[in-house]
Every structure is written in structure tokens, then in C-alpha cells.
Amino acid sequence: MLNIAIVAGGDSGEYGISIKSGNQVELHMDRAKFCPYLIEIRGKNWNYRIGLKKFPVDKNDFSLTIGKRKIKFDAVFVAIHGTPGENGKLQGYFDMLEIPYTSCDVTTSAITFNKSFCKDVVRPGGINMAKSMHLFHNRPVSDAGILAELALPVFVKPNNGGSSVGMSKVNLKKELGPALAKAFEADSEILVEEFIKGRELTCGVIRSEGKIITFPVTEIIPKKEYFDYEAKYKKGMADEIVPADIPAGTSAQCREISGMLYERLNCKGVVRFDYIHTGKDFYFLEVNTVPGMSEASIVPKMARAHGWSFTELITRLLKEVL
Ligand SMILES: Nc1ncnc2c1ncn2[C@@H]1O[C@H](COP(=O)(O)OP(=O)(O)O)[C@@H](O)[C@H]1O
Numbered sequence: 536m537l538n539i540a541i542v543a544g545g546d547s548g549e550y551g552i553s554i555k556s557g558n559q560v561e562l563h564m565d566r567a568k569f570c571p572y573l574i575e576i577r578g579k580n581w582n583y584r585i586g587l588k589k590f591p592v593d594k595n596d597f598s599l600t601i602g603k604r605k606i607k608f609d610a611v612f613v614a615i616h617g618t619p620g621e622n623g624k625l626q627g628y629f630d631m632l633e634i635p636y637t638s639c640d641v642t643t644s645a646i647t648f649n650k651s652f653c654k655d656v657v658r659p660g661g662i663n664m665a666k667s668m669h670l671f672h673n674r675p676v677s678d679a680g681i682l683a684e685l686a687l688p689v690f691v692k693p694n695n696g697g698s699s700v701g702m703s704k705v706n707l708k709k710e711l712g713p714a715l716a717k718a719f720e721a722d723s724e725i726l727v728e729e730f731i732k733g734r735e736l737t738c739g740v741i742r743s744e745g746k747i748i749t750f751p752v753t754e755i756i757p758k759k760e761y762f763d764y765e766a767k768y769k770k771g772m773a774d775e776i777v778p779a780d781i782p783a784g785t786s787a788q789c790r791e792i793s794g795m796l797y798e799r800l801n802c803k804g805v806v807r808f809d810y811i812h813t814g815k816d817f818y819f820l821e822v823n824t825v826p827g828m829s830e831a832s833i834v835p836k837m838a839r840a841h842g843w844s845f846t847e848l849i850t851r852l853l854k855e856v857l
């Protein structure tokens with residue numbers, strides 16, 4: 536039997552979502568093949584729990600000791616969204632211990648988690664992207680300086696973030712200052728990006744048995760102005776249509792771009808590429824290298840539409856690294 540650590544939790548605003556992802560992965564992991572251990576990572580506290588009893592992870596070799604039994608892991612299923620599971624930090628740790636894991640490697644995780652640097656790597660691939668500015672806390676730019684470069688409305692987002700935490704849509708000039716302040720509370724760098732009007736489409740991609748497989752394209756229809764935190768996680772605040780009701784050619788194009796980006800960014804495991812489709816063109820927004828795996832999340836629904844159960848999705852992700 537293979538021992539699998541599912542790491543969940545983490546240190547970002549996505550902690551709660553990650554715990555849900557971890558729980559679902561544990562619930563659906565094939566017990567005939569794998570023995571799952573859900574490990575919560577929160578700051579320096581890394582624990583496995585049985586009931587109320589906590590078993591701390593030995594960080595020297597990422598092992599557990601339960602009674603007289605020492606448990607080592609054959610692979611890690613990464614279910615931490617945000618830091619330290621989606622930005623390369625844990626990936627570096629596991630690389631040094633030579634423990635395989637289901638997510639992208641250190642470099643890809645670190646680059647893709649930085650929204651602006653990710654765009655810089657994607658850009659030469661010829662993909663459309665919203666015009667943007669990458670701002671740093673210690674190098675302030677005036678509102679006028681920003682508005683000289685970018686046209687309203689703009690999105691102001693923490694550059695290293697997720698789940699729309701700390702993000703605002705700015706329609707009016709007077710809203711820019713407060714939006715910048717809010718984003719800088721969440722991160723020391725931010726991305727200011729022109730708003731692209733269109734339909735929001737997302738495509739999951741996985742490598743399995745040596746092949747890159749794209750899942751059916753999904754349309755996100757938020758009931759809010761955009762796909763903000765509430766629209767993402769509050770029941771009924773967004774419709775997610777799998778497969779999207781779009782022309783076959785549009786869907787094929789989305790899948791083709793996504794497969795190409797998966798290779799260009801050297802992705803591993805399952806990732807989700809987000810776009811705005813203007814009716815004519817695709818604009819790349821971002822890639823989620825540790826996408827949600829909760830009951831309500833998009834990737835498990837995409838996998839189902841592709842014909843895979845959640846259990847099969849997990850098995851394929853693990854088989855790829857074992
Ligand atoms: N440039 C943009 N044009 C239109 N909508 C955007 C733009 N940037 C972000 N959004 C909206 O905001 C949501 C969250 O932005 P995103 O960059 O994906 O950040 P996060 O990592 O927090 O998910 C998107 O799903 C989309 O609804």
C-alpha cells in the first residue's frame with residue numbers, strides 16, 4: 536500500500552477552501568491503492584489528526600510517528616491554494632527530501648503564482664492579455680501615472696493572491712486610491728489590469744499516461760459584477776456551466792490554447808487556465824496550479840464531464856508522479 540500525504544490548509548485567505556479540498560481528496564482517494572493521511576499545514580504547525588489527537592510532522596524527513604510506527608510518504612497530494620502550496624515553497628522542500636508531489640515544480644509554481652511574471656512568460660506565446668502594470672510597495676506610482684497608462688475600468692489585485700481576496704474593480708478615478716490601498720494590505724506588489732469585457736471561460740488541463748488532456752471548457756457566470764470571493768464560494772452566487780454553451784470552434788480554440796500554455800509553462804498535475812472571451816478573442820487572465828478540489832469546485836466537475844470520477848482524477852494525478 537502506498538502512503539499518500541494530502542497537504543491542506545496553508546497561510547493565505549484560501550485556508551478554509553483548502554481544508555475543504557483536502558477533505559474531499561481524502562474522502563475520494565481509492566483505498567484499494569492508497570493510504571491517505573490528511574496533514575494540515577498552518578505556519579510552523581504541521582499536524583496529522585486522529586479525532587482530537589494531533590501528531591506533528593517531523594520536518595526533517597516529512598514523516599509521522601504514530602505510537603511505535605514511523606510513517607513515510609510515497610507521494611504528496613498538494614491541496615494548499617496560495618502560500619506555501621501554490622507558490623513553490625513546499626515544492627522546494629519536497630524536492631530536497633526527494634518526495635514526489637502532484638503539483639507543478641518549484642519554478643513553474645513560483646512564476647505562475649506571480650500574476651505579472653506569469654504574463655511575461657505567456658506573452659511571447661502570442662496570447663492576448665489585458666494591458667497591465669506591476670506595482671511595488673516601495674516604488675509608488677501616482678494615480679495619474681497609472682491612468683496615463685491604463686484606461687478605466689481596471690482591476691486592482693494583489694499580484695500574489697487568489698480567490699479574489701484584496702481585489703477591486705475600479706470604475707471611477709476616485710476609487711483607484713482606496714483600491715490600491717486595499718490590495719497593498721494583502722501583498723507588497725500589485726497588478727493593475729485593464730478590464731476586458733466578455734464571457735469568462737476556464738479550461739482544466741492534466742497530463743496523464745504521458746498525454747496532455749484538456750477538459751471540457753466551462754463558463755463561469757457570476758451573479759456579481761465579477762467572479763469575486765462571494766461569487767466563488769457562496770452557494771448560488773455563480774453558475775458554472777460544464778460544458779460551456781459556446782460554438783464548437785470556440786471551445787476547440789480554448790482547449791488548444793490551454794494545452795499550449797500547459798506545455799509552455801511546463802505544468803504538472805491538473806491546472807486551470809482562466810480567460811475572458813470577447814466574442815472574438817481569448818484574453819488569458821491567470822492559471823491556477825492548485826485548483827479547488829472541494830465538492831463545489833470546477834475541476835472535479837470538468838473531470839466528470841470528461842468521463843472521470845473524482846476518484847479516477849485523484850488516481851491519475853498520483854500515478855503520474857509515483
Ligand atoms: N482584466 C480583467 N478583465 C475582466 N475581468 C477580470 C479581469 N481580471 C480579473 N477579472 C475578474 O476577477 C476574477 C478574479 O481575478 P483573477 O485574476 O482570476 O484573480 P484570483 O487569483 O483571485 O482568482 C476573475 O475570475 C474575473 O471574474
Ligand SMILES: [Mg+2]
Pocket residue numbers: 698809821
Ligand atoms: Mg482566478
